[in-house]
Amino acid sequence: MIINSNEKCPVCDRNFTDEDDIVICPHCATPHHRECYKALGHCFNRDKHSEGFDYTAEKTDEADSTVNENTQYYQPPVKESSKTVCSQCGAEISNGAPFCSQCGARQSNAQYKEYSPLNEFGFNNTTQQRYENDTQTIDGKSIADVAAVVRTNTEKFIPKFLENKKVSWNWSAFIFGPYYLLYRKMYKQGIVFLALSLITSFVVSGLFAEEIAAFGSFFSSNYQALYSNPSNELITQFMEIYKQVLPMMLITISVNLILRLIIALFADSFYRAKTLEVLDKVDRNLAEGGSFSSSLPMMERSSLSQADMKRLYLGKLGGTSIFTPIIAYLALDLITSFISHL
Numbered sequence: 001m002i003i004n005s006n007e008k009c010p011v012c013d014r015n016f017t018d019e020d021d022i023v024i025c026p027h028c029a030t031p032h033h034r035e036c037y038k039a040l041g042h043c044f045n046r047d048k049h050s051e052g053f054d055y056t057a058e059k060t061d062e063a064d065s066t067v068n069e070n071t072q073y074y075q076p077p078v079k080e081s082s083k084t085v086c087s088q089c090g091a092e093i094s095n096g097a098p099f100c101s102q103c104g105a106r107q108s109n110a111q112y113k114e115y116s117p118l119n120e121f122g123f124n125n126t127t128q129q130r131y132e133n134d135t136q137t138i139d140g141k142s143i144a145d146v147a148a149v150v151r152t153n154t155e156k157f158i159p160k161f162l163e164n165k166k167v168s169w170n171w172s173a174f175i176f177g178p179y180y181l182l183y184r185k186m187y188k189q190g191i192v193f194l195a196l197s198l199i200t201s202f203v204v205s206g207l208f209a210e211e212i213a214a215f216g217s218f219f220s221s222n223y224q225a226l227y228s229n230p231s232n233e234l235i236t237q238f239m240e241i242y243k244q245v246l247p248m249m250l251i252t253i254s255v256n257l258i259l260r261l262i263i264a265l266f267a268d269s270f271y272r273a274k275t276l277e278v279l280d281k282v283d284r285n286l287a288e289g290g291s292f293s294s295s296l297p298m299m300e301r302s303s304l305s306q307a308d309m310k311r312l313y314l315g316k317l318g319g320t321s322i323f324t325p326i327i328a329y330l331a332l333d334l335i336t337s338f339i340s341h342l
Contacts, residue, residue, distance in 0.1 A: 010044035011036035030055040052094050131158070138162060138272075141279045148311045149275045149318030161272045167265050174264035177256075179325035181263065185318065186274050190325075193259055194332060200255045202339070208248040215245045278317045282310070 008015050009032055016022060021034040025043035032044065045053055086093050091102035131143040131154070138146050138161050146161060147154045160168060173180045178197065181190035205212060218241050219226070225234055 007031065009033045009036050011040055025055070028053050028055050054094060136162065138164075139276055141276060145279055145310075145314060146275055148314040149278050151315045151319040157268070157271065160268050161275070164272070166269050168268045170264050170267040173267035174260050176325070177260045177263055179329065180267065181270065182325040182328050183320055183322065184267075184271055184274075185321055185324070186267075186270050187324070189270050189274075190328070193263060194328060196259060197256055198332065198335070201252060201336070204248050204251050204255075208245060211241075211244040211248065215241050275318060278314065282314065282317070 006015065010030060011032055014033070016031065016033075023032050023034045023037045024030070025032070025045070027043060027049045028045050030043055030045050032040075037043075043049070045055065084093060085091065086102065089102055093102070131147045134143045136143050143158060147158060150157050170180075176183070178190045178193040181187075181193065218238065222230075222234060222238070225231075226238065230238075
């Protein structure tokens with residue numbers, strides 16, 4: 001955006017320079033230093049927004065204007081007229097305003113890229129914004145709130161949640177099994193399927209304990225011969241012992257395949273229930289007098305609105321966790337190794 005060399009930040013009263021990180025108010029286009037905006041917590045001209053105030057920079061010669069290439073944010077689009085109407089309630093608002101001053105609804109404007117304080121906390125809410133004016137609900141929950149919980153890949157899950165099919169196919173769930181459930185923070189379902197897989201392995205291993213012991217003893221005793229130059233007699237002995245443990249392997253593989261099929265078919269249904277469970281929990285806490293500022297102490301000094309804090313809180317409860325499946329895998333491997341040495 002173009003910043004005149006004599007323009008000043010209204011908070012600190014210092015002139016802007018090429019090196020400054022500048023934030024533009026999404027309501028009136030007043031420029032601020034980012035740190036000044038964060039320290040104040042809102043636009044310097046916030047009290048004038050209800051009057052339709054629109055910031056206008058002081059006129060200077062073209063030669064005195066500089067371009068701040070570091071500015072990553074938005075500038076309201078060139079106005080064809082000074083007024084327009086809200087897409088939701090029909091009230092007259094400033095042309096290019098991101099929100100209606102009467103009902104608060106976000107206005108769709110492809111040229112306008114709004115600064116969001118959520119970005120300061122590493123929360124990219126671009127995918128959620130597309131649902132903010134969507135009036136559809138999922139079991140009484142707004143799609144915007146559902147999208148905030150899902151957080152990633154919303155374009156895949158929201159349509160599935162709306163269809164509400166009990167059975168659907170999820171390739172990621174089939175490939176990664178219980179670890180996919182843990183990745184999507186479906187902890188109860190993930191632990192249950194991991195436990196079923198572990199129990200199956202132990203039960204089948206117990207039923208074929210003698211065959212497994214014989215196979216292990218033979219393999220360790222003839223390891224070098226099997227890999228260097230095995231005789232026909234040694235190969236025959238190996239195949240005979242291998243046939244004894246083959247049923248165990250087939251049973252284990254079959255059970256795990258069945259478990260993965262079940263996970264793949266019901267993962268989306270599980271995830272829908274989990275998402276709604278998170279929203280129900282938050283609604284109950286709010287009804288009992290809870291607040292987002294107490295749930296998120298780090299937000300107390302920030303400029304986040306209650307709506308932004310709710311979205312951030314829902315994203316933390318939902319979203320994904322890459323560390324949980326990794327920890328589960330390492331723990332399962334440790335448990336299996338420990339029990340096998342008993």
